[in-house]
Amino acid sequence: MIPLSWYLLFAAALFCIGLFGVLSRKNAVAILMGIELMLNAVNVNLIAFWRYLAPAGIAGQAFAIMVFAVAAAEVAVGLALIISVYRRRDTVAADEIDMLKW
Amino acid sequence: MATETLIWLLPLPPILAFFLIVLFTNRSKWFSHTIAVGAALLSWLGSMIVFIRAVQTEHLGQHPFESSIPWLATGDTFLKIGVLVDPLAAVTLFFVAWTVLMIFIYSVGYNNFGQPKGDHDKPGLPPHGATATDNQGHNHAVLSIEPMYSRFFAFIGLFAFGMYTLVVSDNLLTLFVGWEIMGLCSYLLIGFWFQKPSARAAAIKAFITTRVGDVFMLLGVAYLYSETNTLSFREIFTPENLIRLAEKPSVLPILGLSTAGLIGVLLFIGTIGKSAQWPLHVWLPDAMEGPTPVSAMIHAATMVSAGVYMVIRMFPLLSAGMENGQLTAAMQLMAVIGSFTALFAATIAVAQNDIKRVLAYSTISQLGFMIAALGIGAYVAAAFHLVTHAFFKALLFLGSGSVIHGMEHGVLHTGNHHVDPQDMYNMGGLRKKMPVTFWTFLIGGFALSGFPLVTAGFWSKDEILADAFGHHHWVVFGTLALAALLTAFYTMRQITLTFLGEPRTEEARHAHETPWTMLLPLVVLAVFAVTFGWVGIPEDFMGLRLPPNWFHEFVGGTLLEHPEKLTFNWLPLLTSLFVALGGLSLGWVVYIKVKAGMGDPLAKPLGRVYGWMKNKWYHDQVYDTLFIKPAYWISEQFTYLFMDRKVIDGFLHLFARLTPWIGKGLREKIDLPVINGVIGDGSARVTQYFGRRLKFVQTGKVQQYMLAALVFTFATLVYFLFTLRP
Numbered sequence: 001m002i003p004l005s006w007y008l009l010f011a012a013a014l015f016c017i018g019l020f021g022v023l024s025r026k027n028a029v030a031i032l033m034g035i036e037l038m039l040n041a042v043n044v045n046l047i048a049f050w051r052y053l054a055p056a057g058i059a060g061q062a063f064a065i066m067v068f069a070v071a072a073a074e075v076a077v078g079l080a081l082i083i084s085v086y087r088r089r090d091t092v093a094a095d096e097i098d099m100l101k102w
Numbered sequence: 103m104a105t106e107t108l109i110w111l112l113p114l115p116p117i118l119a120f121f122l123i124v125l126f127t128n129r130s131k132w133f134s135h136t137i138a139v140g141a142a143l144l145s146w147l148g149s150m151i152v153f154i155r156a157v158q159t160e161h162l163g164q165h166p167f168e169s170s171i172p173w174l175a176t177g178d179t180f181l182k183i184g185v186l187v188d189p190l191a192a193v194t195l196f197f198v199a200w201t202v203l204m205i206f207i208y209s210v211g212y213n214n215f216g217q218p219k220g221d222h223d224k225p226g227l228p229p230h231g232a233t234a235t236d237n238q239g240h241n242h243a244v245l246s247i248e249p250m251y252s253r254f255f256a257f258i259g260l261f262a263f264g265m266y267t268l269v270v271s272d273n274l275l276t277l278f279v280g281w282e283i284m285g286l287c288s289y290l291l292i293g294f295w296f297q298k299p300s301a302r303a304a305a306i307k308a309f310i311t312t313r314v315g316d317v318f319m320l321l322g323v324a325y326l327y328s329e330t331n332t333l334s335f336r337e338i339f340t341p342e343n344l345i346r347l348a349e350k351p352s353v354l355p356i357l358g359l360s361t362a363g364l365i366g367v368l369l370f371i372g373t374i375g376k377s378a379q380w381p382l383h384v385w386l387p388d389a390m391e392g393p394t395p396v397s398a399m400i401h402a403a404t405m406v407s408a409g410v411y412m413v414i415r416m417f418p419l420l421s422a423g424m425e426n427g428q429l430t431a432a433m434q435l436m437a438v439i440g441s442f443t444a445l446f447a448a449t450i451a452v453a454q455n456d457i458k459r460v461l462a463y464s465t466i467s468q469l470g471f472m473i474a475a476l477g478i479g480a481y482v483a484a485a486f487h488l489v490t491h492a493f494f495k496a497l498l499f500l501g502s503g504s505v506i507h508g509m510e511h512g513v514l515h516t517g518n519h520h521v522d523p524q525d526m527y528n529m530g531g532l533r534k535k536m537p538v539t540f541w542t543f544l545i546g547g548f549a550l551s552g553f554p555l556v557t558a559g560f561w562s563k564d565e566i567l568a569d570a571f572g573h574h575h576w577v578v579f580g581t582l583a584l585a586a587l588l589t590a591f592y593t594m595r596q597i598t599l600t601f602l603g604e605p606r607t608e609e610a611r612h613a614h615e616t617p618w619t620m621l622l623p624l625v626v627l628a629v630f631a632v633t634f635g636w637v638g639i640p641e642d643f644m645g646l647r648l649p650p651n652w653f654h655e656f657v658g659g660t661l662l663e664h665p666e667k668l669t670f671n672w673l674p675l676l677t678s679l680f681v682a683l684g685g686l687s688l689g690w691v692v693y694i695k696v697k698a699g700m701g702d703p704l705a706k707p708l709g710r711v712y713g714w715m716k717n718k719w720y721h722d723q724v725y726d727t728l729f730i731k732p733a734y735w736i737s738e739q740f741t742y743l744f745m746d747r748k749v750i751d752g753f754l755h756l757f758a759r760l761t762p763w764i765g766k767g768l769r770e771k772i773d774l775p776v777i778n779g780v781i782g783d784g785s786a787r788v789t790q791y792f793g794r795r796l797k798f799v800q801t802g803k804v805q806q807y808m809l810a811a812l813v814f815t816f817a818t819l820v821y822f823l824f825t826l827r828p
Contacts, residue, residue: 019812023805031805098802 007048015041028082028092032075039071105155106169109185112148112195113266113280115141120259123252134252135210138259142206145266149199156192163189163659168272168336182334186272190485190660193653194269194411197492200630201403202262204623208500209258209395211619212507213248220246226297228393231514243514245507248393254294258399261287265404269411273333274323277412281319281376284405285312291396292389304388311385315375322368325353326419329361339418341662348423348430359431362422366432369416370439377409377469380443384721386466390458394503397458402465403496410472410488417481418661429478437477441581444470446719448588452595453702453715456524457502460596464550465495467585471566474578480569481665485657486638487566490558493634494549497627501543504616504624505529505600508536512609521609526596527696531605535613540601542624547597549631551590552682558635564678565638571674583677590685598693606698642670 014037021034043064050060086092119141127133156162170184187195218232223246232246248254261284268280293305323333329347330338337343344362352364359367373379378386389401400406413420413436420432429437444467451463468491475484509523521528533540549559563586570579605611615621638653651667658665692703705712714720 023809023812094805095803097804100800101802102797102800 004048004052007044011041011044011048014038014044026093026095028085028094028097029079031094032078032082035078036071036075039067043067105152105167105187106185108148108152109167109187109270110169112145112152112270113263115144116259116262116266120256120263123256123259128252128256131215131247131251134255135215138255139203139206139210141259142203142262145262146199146203149195149266152187153192153196153199156187156189157656161659162192162656163661166191166336170272170334179331181275182273182332183276184272184334185270186335187270188660189657190411190414191269193485193489193657194407195266197489197630197634198265198269198404201492201496201627202265202399204626205395205399205403205496205500206255206258206262208398208503208620208623209254209393211617212393212395212503213251213254214245215247215251215619216617217245217247220249223249224297225249226295228295228298231510243517245510245514250294254291254393257287257290257294258395261291261400261405265408268408272335274326274335275333277415278320278323281372281408281412282316284400284408285309285316285376288312288389288400288405291400292392294392294396298391300388301391304385304391308385308389311382312375315372315382318368319372319375322365322372325361325368326365329365335415339662344418344422347419360423362419363431366416366420366422366430367435370413370420370432370436373409373413373473374439375409376412377406377473378466379409379439379470379473380446380466381721383443383447383466384718384725387459387462387718390456390462394458394499394506397462398496398499398503401462402499403492406465406469407488407492410469410476410484413473413476414481414485414488417476420476421479424479433477433479435477436473437575437578440470440473440475440477441578441585442470443467444474444585445581445588446470448585448592449715450718451592452588452704453712455526455702456522457505457526457529457596457600458499458524460526460592461495461498461502464498464589464592467589468495468550471563471582471585474582475566475569478570478573478575478578479665480566480573481661482638482654482658483562483565483569486653487562490549490562490631490634493627494546494557494559494631497542497546497624497631498550500620500624500627501539501546504536504539504620505532505543505613507616507620508532508539508613509609511614512607512612515612516608518609521607523609526599528607529600529605529610529613530603530607530696530698531601532610532613533601535610536601536615538615538621539624542621542628543601544597545628546631547593548686549635551593551686552586552678553686554679554682556632556635558631558633560678560682561635561638564675565640567678568640568668568671568674571671571677572668579674579677583681586678587681587685590682591689594686594689595693598690599696602690603694603696606696640668640670644675645670 018034018037018039018041021037022031023034025031025034046060046064046067050057050064054060082092085097089097091097116138119137122137123134127137152167156167159165159167166186166188168184168186170182172180173183174181214229218234220229220232223229223232227249229246229248231243234242234244236242264280264283264287266280268277268284271277271280289305289309292308293301295301296305326338327333329350330343332338347362347365348360350361352359352361354364375382386401386406390397392401420436421430423430424433447463447466447470451460451467454460454463468487472484472487472491475487506523509521509529513519513521513523545557549557551557552560552563554560567579567582567586570582605613638651639648640654641648641650654665654667696703702712708715717723
């Protein structure tokens with residue numbers, strides 16, 4: 001059986017990729033995608049811990065499903081915001097959306 | 103019903119009547135008097151049941167009816183509220199219930215219930231009469247109803263509550279509460295006709311004079327409480343307590359008084375005020391300004407008796423330390439004040455012309471008898487005279503009210519309003535016009551004079567004299583005998599001037615007997631004025647073998663140590679026979695021939711002494727000079743002109759000037775530079791400075807924020823990883 005640490009390493013890698021995407025990409029949509037990756041890395045962690053440490057309960061699965069639901073909602077809101085910004089400002093580049101600047 | 107429960111309920115009906123009348127029925131005169139008389143009847147009924155049960159109980163003195171509950175918490179202890187009916191309270195309850203009920207009934211007639219409204223009567227003035235038209239169309243002047251009829255019954259209801267509370271209470275505190283409620287009612291009822299300036303002045307005088315006594319009494323109560331930690335009679339009067347109080351010197355190192363002595367003297371000063379003893383007697387004669395039922399109830403039968411009742415109650419304390427017939431200091435004081443008052447007030451009564459004032463001084467004098475009796479240790483005799491006096495003095499007052507009513511009838515008939523219906527020199531020959539009033543008044547008067555063998559006053563007064571004689575208190579005996587002589591004299595003078603001879607004025611000729619509501623109480627009280635004396639006949643009277651002296655057995659049982667009986671002696675008996683009969687016949691001889699327009703036959707032979715007696719030995723004038731004028735002077739010169747205008751106003755003006763000065767200083771030195779400059783403006787400037795410097799952090803670029811957050815998270819993580827490692 002694959003040891004738990006492999007899953008953790010995988011999840012960490014996935015999280016870092018997502019984080020890099022969020023920090024480096026200009027396109028707001030791409031940033032959203034990075035966030036999705038990070039959330040899924042968390043999900044991998046939850047499932048892996050559940051499976052290896054507490055397989056009797058259902059807390060891990062329940063949390064994972066909760067994260068799915070939150071992620072879906074977050075994407076819906078995020079995309080709606082991005083579309084709204086695009087309609088007004090003709091751009092989806094994150095560093096151009098800086099109306100809250102000093 | 104359990105007797106204790108019944109005793110708790112006794113004071114209740116009158117206070118309920120008070121509230122009902124004040125709140126609901128004050129518009130309806132019929133309802134008001136029905137409620138008040140009904141309440142008095144209920145209390146009377148309860149009192150009689152309690153009295154009968156008390157009489158039937160063996161050794162009531164050792165095992166009285168008592169019941170109490172904690173009332174006010176004072177630190178670790180409770181002041182208790184409770185009821186106690188021992189033999190003394192039982193007999194007091196008996197006469198209080200009877201006199202109160204009778205006077206309530208009398209008040210219905212006295213306040214002219216059933217008569218028309220007055221033509222120009224005003225609230226706060228006595229009714230002046232109305233005009234009524236009869237069947238033939240003739241106009242008659244008739245008596246008119248009291249305008250404040252309901253208020254009168256409300257007040258006497260409240261008063262009855264106070265009296266019942268005082269009688270049944272088992273401790274000094276509730277006794278004092280009842281005492282003060284009665285003081286208030288006395289004030290309200292003396293000033294009942296408040297539009298008369300004399301009534302107002304009399305009310306204030308009564309209130310302030312009794313207040314003097316009450317302050318000392320309260321001091322005594324407080325001192326007693328601090329010494330014994332209780333105010334309940336039964337707990338105070340334990341032998342250990344009494345011995346301790348009698349042996350411990352008092353806080354005030356005067357006259358070598360013991361603690362018991364000082365407390366006794368303080369409490370007795372309360373009695374001096376309440377029972378109108380010299381030198382605080384001046385309020386009682388003026389209190390006659392009130393309606394006559396009030397004079398009868400408050401100022402003869404119950405409230406002034408309450409003062410004597412209180413000292414009789416406290417007798418174990420007053421006599422604590424008495425050995426071999428050696429009187430304690432408090433008792434000596436009582437003997438002196440009492441016998442002096444008895445004689446002194448009797449001399450004044452001889453020279454008064456107002457029918458009620460004679461009775462007022464007579465009340466003072468008789469209360470003096472009781473105080474003197476208690477002072478020489480004649481406990482039972484004092485209680486006996488208290489009860490008999492309440493009956494015959496209430497009777498006399500109600501009789502005088504009836505006479506005044508009859509005279510007012512005559513005044514209305516003739517229309518001459520300058521005739522004073524209370525002046526005995528305007529009366530005469532009323533026995534034919536008012537037979538019932540005459541006969542009952544005669545019985546009351548004879549009881550007051552101590553007419554031998556039949557009347558109650560004879561037995562009680564004789565017992566006091568016999569006691570003084572038997573214990574060799576010659577001065578007290580002599581003084582009281584002389585006072586008794588004067589008592590018989592002025593009583594016969596009053597009866598003769600009022601009822602005998604021929605009418606001296608047209609008004610007296612047209613006087614008229616009063617309605618049955620006023621006559622019934624007279625008859626009932628007259629019965630008691632005779633019969634109540636029979637319960638206290640000494641068994642070896644005149645060497646006979648009579649049934650045991652019930653009153654002595656019963657009331658004497660209140661004390662821990664049953665007072666011993668006197669052996670019969672002929673001398674005091676002969677003395678009291680002589681003074682009573684001598685005084686009565688002298689009064690008849692001197693006054694029977696008084697004709698209209700004649701002055702007092704005594705004025706000439708007595709000369710200046712008569713003037714002094716008539717002017718009450720100038721007490722009012724002396725007090726005016728000694729206390730009232732200086733009080734006015736101090737209020738005017740010191741309090742108003744110096745204290746108020748100079749000192750207090752000076753302070754105020756000083757503050758008025760000081761305040762703006764301080765305010766200006768504070769504003770210029772503290773508010774402007776420190777508060778505004780440093781704290782207000784300074785904090786704003788600091789905030790602004792940092793805002794300017796730090797605003798560049800806010801780039802509006804979400805990824806930069808994210809990065810910053812990441813860096814901090816990372817740094818925090820690293821920090822915790824290195825510091826928290828075990």
